[in-house]
Amino acid sequence: MNLLILSKAFYERNPEKVAKGLLGKKLIRKTNSVFLEGIIVETEAYYGFEDPASRAYHGLKDYNKLMWDEPGFVFIYNVHNNWMFNIIAHEHSEIGAVLIRAIEPTKGIETMMKNRPVSTIHELTNGPGKMTKALKIDKVFSGASVTSEKSKIFIVNSEVVIKIGSSHRIGVKKDLEKKLRFFIMNNKFVSK
Numbered sequence: 001m002n003l004l005i006l007s008k009a010f011y012e013r014n015p016e017k018v019a020k021g022l023l024g025k026k027l028i029r030k031t032n033s034v035f036l037e038g039i040i041v042e043t044e045a046y047y048g049f050e051d052p053a054s055r056a057y058h059g060l061k062d063y064n065k066l067m068w069d070e071p072g073f074v075f076i077y078n079v080h081n082n083w084m085f086n087i088i089a090h091e092h093s094e095i096g097a098v099l100i101r102a103i104e105p106t107k108g109i110e111t112m113m114k115n116r117p118v119s120t121i122h123e124l125t126n127g128p129g130k131m132t133k134a135l136k137i138d139k140v141f142s143g144a145s146v147t148s149e150k151s152k153i154f155i156v157n158s159e160v161v162i163k164i165g166s167s168h169r170i171g172v173k174k175d176l177e178k179k180l181r182f183f184i185m186n187n188k189f190v191s192k
Contacts, residue, residue, distance in 0.1 A: 003028075004157040008147045011071035011089040015045035015096035018089035020182050024160035027103055027133045030152045032160040034111050036135050038103030038125060039160065042190045044088070046171045048095030052174035056095045060088040066143060067095050074153065076142040079171075082129025083138050087146055087155075100180070101128045101170070104189040 006025065022040045029036040037072055046054040048067070051055070055064040055077060066075040066088060075086040075097050090096035103125045105112055112134040118124050125131040132138070146154045163186075166179040170191065183190045 003149065003154075005147060005149055006155045006157060008070070008072040008149035011087060011147075012091065013089065014091060015047060015089045015098055016178075016180060018087075019043040019045040019098045019180065020164055021165055022087075022098060022100070022155065023182060023184055024158055024162045026106070026156045026158045027135075028154055028156060029101065029108075029137065031108075031111070031136065034108045036092045036105075036108035036112055038107075038131075038135075038189075039158065040100055040102075040155070041081075041104050041187045042100075042181070044099040044101055044182070045089075045180040046097050047176075048090075051176055053169055053172035053176070054095075055097070067097055069143075070122065072145055072147040074135070074141045074144045074146060076139045078139070080129070083132040084128050085132050085137050085141070099128060100131065102126050102183075102189050102191050103131055104187060105134070122188050126189050130191075 022043050025040050048056045049118045069088050071088050073088045077084050082160045084097045086097040089098045115136050116134040125134050145151050160186045165183050165185040168175050169181045
């Protein structure tokens with residue numbers, strides 16, 4: 001396979017820039033029998049101690065220590081019985097991650113529909129918990145690299161022309177003033 005996988009350097013930036021930059025890129029999840037793929041259509045940026053919605057807000061703990069790790073690695077946590085798929089993203093000696101909220105499925109859709117039976121494809125991956133169920137992503141992926149083709153999950157470049165919209169993050173009790181949720185405007189796979 002000859003793919004342009006995003007390098008570690010892509011993630012060594014401000015989480016906001018990474019969150020915007022991931023829109024339109026392709027998320028690829030390898031299984032034993034098939035590739036599950038989709039275009040990233042919605043993301044959220046998270047920071048460290050200063051961000052009340054961040055997993056890092058209360059300091060270094062066992063459940064969040066990956067946020068202090070090297071950029072380009074997966075950070076998975078559970079909310080209301082749903083796995084949240086994040087990628088560590090921050091500048092040197094900072095803390096941060098980007099939550100992938102939704103993808104537009106492009107390959108392996110039949111398998112995704114078996115993993116998460118729904119009546120319409122637009123309901124398949126239009127939210128972070130829906131997406132991880134469809135792609136069979138769970139805590140086993142925490143700590144995996146997304147910058148290696150040898151990984152079971154990685155992100156590749158795509159030259160899709162998009163218009164980016166933004167809003168405050170969804171489902172957080174306290175938020176920063178800055179809008180840190182980003183999405184491809186008019187895309188039917190963005191969460192509602």
